[in-house]
Amino acid sequence: MKLTQMLKSTALVGSLGAAALLGAVAPAAQAAQEYLLTVTRPGHLQVIDMKTNQVERTCEVPGNFGSGSIALAPDGKSAYVLSNGMEDVYGFDIRSCDITFHAAQSTKTLKVKTFQSVAVSPDGKELYTVQNPFGLERDRFTVEQPRLAVFNVADGIGAQPVRTFPVDRRITKIATTVQGEVILGGGDVKAINPKTGEIRMVTPLQSWDKGPLWLPPDAFAMHSQGEQSNEYIMPYVTAEFTDESWNFETAEWWWGMSRVDLETGEAERVEMVPFEFIVFNFISHPHDPNILYGAFNTLSKHDISKKETVAVHEMPHTYYDLNISADGKTIYVGGASSDISIHDSDTLEKIGSIQLSGDMSTSDLRVATIRD
Amino acid sequence: MALNNNRLKRVLMGTGALALAGLLSPAALATDAQEIIRDRCLACHTESSDAANSTFSRISDQRKTPEGWHMTLNRMEHLRDAKISAQEKRELIKYLSDTQGLAPEEAAPFRYLLEQDTNLVESGVDENLMQMCARCHSAARFGLQRRTLDEWQMLVDFHMAQFPGIELHAGSRDRPWYQLAHNETSAQLSEQYPLDTPEWNNWSKAKKVDLKGRWRVTGYVPGKGEFSAWMTAATDDDGRYNLKLEGNYADGAVIEGSGKATVYTGYEWRGTLTIDSVKMRQVMAADKDGQVMAGRMFLAMEDEIGGELRAVKDTGKAQVVAVMPSYLKAGESAELVIVGQNLDGDIDLGDGVRIDEVIARSKDRIVVTATATGTPAVNDVQVGSADSTVALAVFDQVARVDVTPTNAVTRIGGNGGEMEKVRATYRAIGYSAGADGEAGTDDDVRLGYMPASWSIEPVDEVAEHDKDHLYAGEITPAGMFIPGDAGPNPERKMSANNVGRLNVVATVDDGDSKVEGRGSMLVSVPDFVERVLD
Structure with a gap:
């Protein structure tokens, strides 16, 4: 049976991945200072010291609240925030709140929206967005081809794209691999070479070929926050029907994911646990890729080697996303409201809380690691 | 004010007496309205003229109901910075729905939306259009429009630019939504709802009957009951009708009111009356002979609260x-x-x-x-x-009771929030079993509205566990459902607000027996967007 094979290959890839990750993260983690970043309404980038769990700094984000999408520079010192109704990107030095970068993507004749898609190259020199342009003609709108826009970080305030390449519609979260590719999370997961515009398929989802008994996946990455495991997760929901009567009641429902190892650019696709409740954002344990955590109305822990949900903690309200400390011990659950809930990653018990000055709404919850 | 002055000047200098005759003369109206379009809309729209008539980009390639044009003009004002006075807006709605409206047959399947009777689940909607369009708004919303293919495609592009997240919603992100909408759905809409139709061709040429006169009106006002009345519609000098309504509720109490009505497209009756000191609106369609009108009357401040309305012209016949x-x-x-x-x-x-x-x-x-x-x-x-x-x-026996509305949505509100509660009123309809003696079959005989006692219950085990029936609201003896207060409720799991899923139960006494009927009710969250048509 296909699933068993998949399980085997997952376990294999998983354990190799774990070794690689351990190698990459563990030595540096000792000297590193971790900061938890999120954006609150009406427009504040919150910089939280993860040693003390106190807000260390609050940076003013210009423009109307966007979606709170945050991209990190590899050195952890700069964070790029999507603002102004998902049109502008502002770069901050998180140590001072200085604004180091601003790209206003819209013009008088073109309204440009970016759906979460902001990422920084591995050398920190280039910033990528996926732009969805709409032409503003006198008495009508036009819908233009989405594109990857490449900015030079050094261009700072007023930066304009230095290159653009056409990409698919419906791209949300993007991430960069060590090789310099940009992972594009849309109907399928693809990767683009930002030098040439060449695109390759990473994981077919919308265009997968799993046969008629599998529901086409509903894949959506609102938050992919894999910086602690150097990975990109595109979660999806699918169902396997018992027969061609396609009865939704008797179908087996699954959470699945395409998980891209940002070290190698390779992905695994797996139906990981039965779909029992809604999860808005998954992250992996930094030291055990078989362990996943999910947040929404519950904080949940999943062992994908067993395809099991191993623990569920009921939350007092909805939280959209979560992240984890580099040592894998502490989980931060945020989004939606104005409090970040802190939990033990083993037991999922709540061990603390951080109250912020405004609602996080759909904002990311990311960990910036400064190593000097 | 500047707008009014300009307009006044132009009227005095230009069309003079014609303008004073105003809406009475169709020719004058047309000239006037086209002038308003030229004055107010050509910063963005483009006029093309041939010898016979002028066309305006976008505008001339669509047909809509009065409410449809009203929505368009609202959008132009609020999102596109059009500067237009209330009077000009009224004239444009009248002109556009008269000259680019819907024929009676075209509007007929979707009258519920015009009547603001939105407590219903639409049926018979094409599966593709349901998934692509009616996922977010009613199918009547687009069913009440006629456009060229280009216009349907531009409507899709407008949706994309106005609501950029539209292709990321659940139900669209699993498919190439934009490509499907722009290429396939637009084509389907232009076939199903094209600009040019024989119905409109006939109706636009047909002679329209003046609806002034004396009407025998029957209807229902929630909380007051069924009524019968006389309504007179007398021509006013502003082209509208002056209305007077006088009659009795079934219990003999007096119903009395007065107001104004405008007739659009030759058959769309829109009245606003103050009845027993409450402002109410009438939405009716006249038949082609102008002898019978049917529709709904509801509270101006609360569209959901209303009832059927029917008017039969007094022609002197018995x-x-x-x-x-x-x-x-x-x-x-x-x-x-x-x-x-x-x-x-x-x-x-x-x-x-x-x-x-x-x-x-x-x-x-x-x-x-x-x-x-x-x-x-x-x-x-x-x-x-x-x-x-x-x-x-x-x-001999009430065999079955239907609750109307069968499906309703109410909304929590009040409690210091910005939105009022959205309520619902219920009625029970009794049926006898008919010749086959079995309730629920085609030959059941509709007896009519019956007095009932009202209660609510949780719709299923989950709703019962969440105690929806204790939090989501209550129903009065008269069948008025009043939803709960808005805002988080600390007593509920996850401090959920007072939303819930309920059955509304009508119990009709029939001699010694009691017959129950059920309707389903979703008590939902406030809707902060007010639309002319949902």
Whole structure:
């Protein structure tokens, strides 16, 4: 049976991945200072010291609240925030709140929206967005081809794209691999070479070929926050029907994911646990890729080697996303409201809380690691 | 103010007396309205003229209802910075719906939306259009528009630019939504709802009947009951009708009001009246002969609270228009009100129905006590030689009760929040089993609206566990559901607000037995976007 094979290959890839990750993260983690970043309404980038769990700094984000999408520079010192109704990107030095970068993507004749898609190259020199342009003609709108826009970080305030390449519609979260590719999370997961515009398929989802008994996946990455495991997760929901009567009641429902190892650019696709409740954002344990955590109305822990949900903690309200400390011990659950809930990653018990000055709404919850 | 001054100047200098005649003359209206378009819309739209007529980009390639044009103009004002006075807006809505409206047959399947009767689940919607369009708004919203293919495609592009997240919603992100919408759905819409149709071609040329005159009106006001009244529509010098309404509720109490009405597209009746000191709106469609109008009357401040409305023109002929109630239990006596006009002669409620006493009688309203002595039947109600399609159902047993609305959405509100509660009013409709003796089959006989006692219950185990029936609201003895307060409720799991899923239960007493009917109710969150059409 296909699933068993998949399980085997997952376990294999998983354990190799774990070794690689351990190698990459563990030595540096000792000297590193971790900061938890999120954006609150009406427009504040919150910089939280993860040693003390106190807000260390609050940076003013210009423009109307966007979606709170945050991209990190590899050195952890700069964070790029999507603002102004998902049109502008502002770069901050998180140590001072200085604004180091601003790209206003819209013009008088073109309204440009970016759906979460902001990422920084591995050398920190280039910033990528996926732009969805709409032409503003006198008495009508036009819908233009989405594109990857490449900015030079050094261009700072007023930066304009230095290159653009056409990409698919419906791209949300993007991430960069060590090789310099940009992972594009849309109907399928693809990767683009930002030098040439060449695109390759990473994981077919919308265009997968799993046969008629599998529901086409509903894949959506609102938050992919894999910086602690150097990975990109595109979660999806699918169902396997018992027969061609396609009865939704008797179908087996699954959470699945395409998980891209940002070290190698390779992905695994797996139906990981039965779909029992809604999860808005998954992250992996930094030291055990078989362990996943999910947040929404519950904080949940999943062992994908067993395809099991191993623990569920009921939350007092909805939280959209979560992240984890580099040592894998502490989980931060945020989004939606104005409090970040802190939990033990083993037991999922709540061990603390951080109250912020405004609602996080759909904002990311990311960990910036400064190593000097 | 500048707008008004400019407009005034132009009127005085240019069209003079024609403008004063205003809406009365279609030709004048057209000239005037086109001038408004030129003044107010050409910063963005483009005029093309041939010898015979002018067309305006975008505008001329669409047809809509008065409400549809109203929405368009609202959008132009609020999102596109169009500067337009209230009077100009009224004139444009009138002109555009008269010249680019919908034929009666075209609007007929979707009258519920125009009537603001939104407590219903649409049926018969094409599966593709349901998934692509009616996922977010009613199918009537686009079913009440006619466009060229280009225009349907530009509507898709407008959706994309105005609501950029549209292709990321659940239900669209699993497919190439934009490509499908722009290429396939637009083509389907342009075939199903094209700009040019024989219906509109005929209707736009047809001679329209003036709806002024005297109308015999029957209807229902929640909390007050069924009524019958006379409504006179007299021509006003601003092209609208002055309305006066006078009559009685079924219990004899007086109903009285006055207001104004405008007729769009030759048949779309829109009235605003203050009735018993409450502002109400009428939305009706006249038949092609202008003899009968049917629709709904509801509170101006609360569209959901309203009831059926029907008006029959007084042409001097004798006519029975209603009997209240429309049923009589076999072996029992009851007081019946026969409503009509120019009624004269013997009252005949059919074989087996005995008139015991005529309590009151005039030419338009007869109150009798009658006894059903015979077997169940559906009898014609006749008075002398009057025309009548009105029936009295004699029944032996209420076999089934339907609750209307069958599906309703109410909304929590108040509690210091910005939005008021959205309520719902319920009525129970009784049926007898018909010839086959089995309830719920095609031959059930609709008896009519019946008094009922009202209660709520959780819709299923989950709703029961969440105690929806304790938090989501309550229903009054008169069948008015009042949802709970807005805002998080610390007593509920996850401090959920007072939303819930309920059944509304009507219990009708039928002799010694009780018959129950159920409707489903979703008590939802406040809706912060107010639309002319949902």
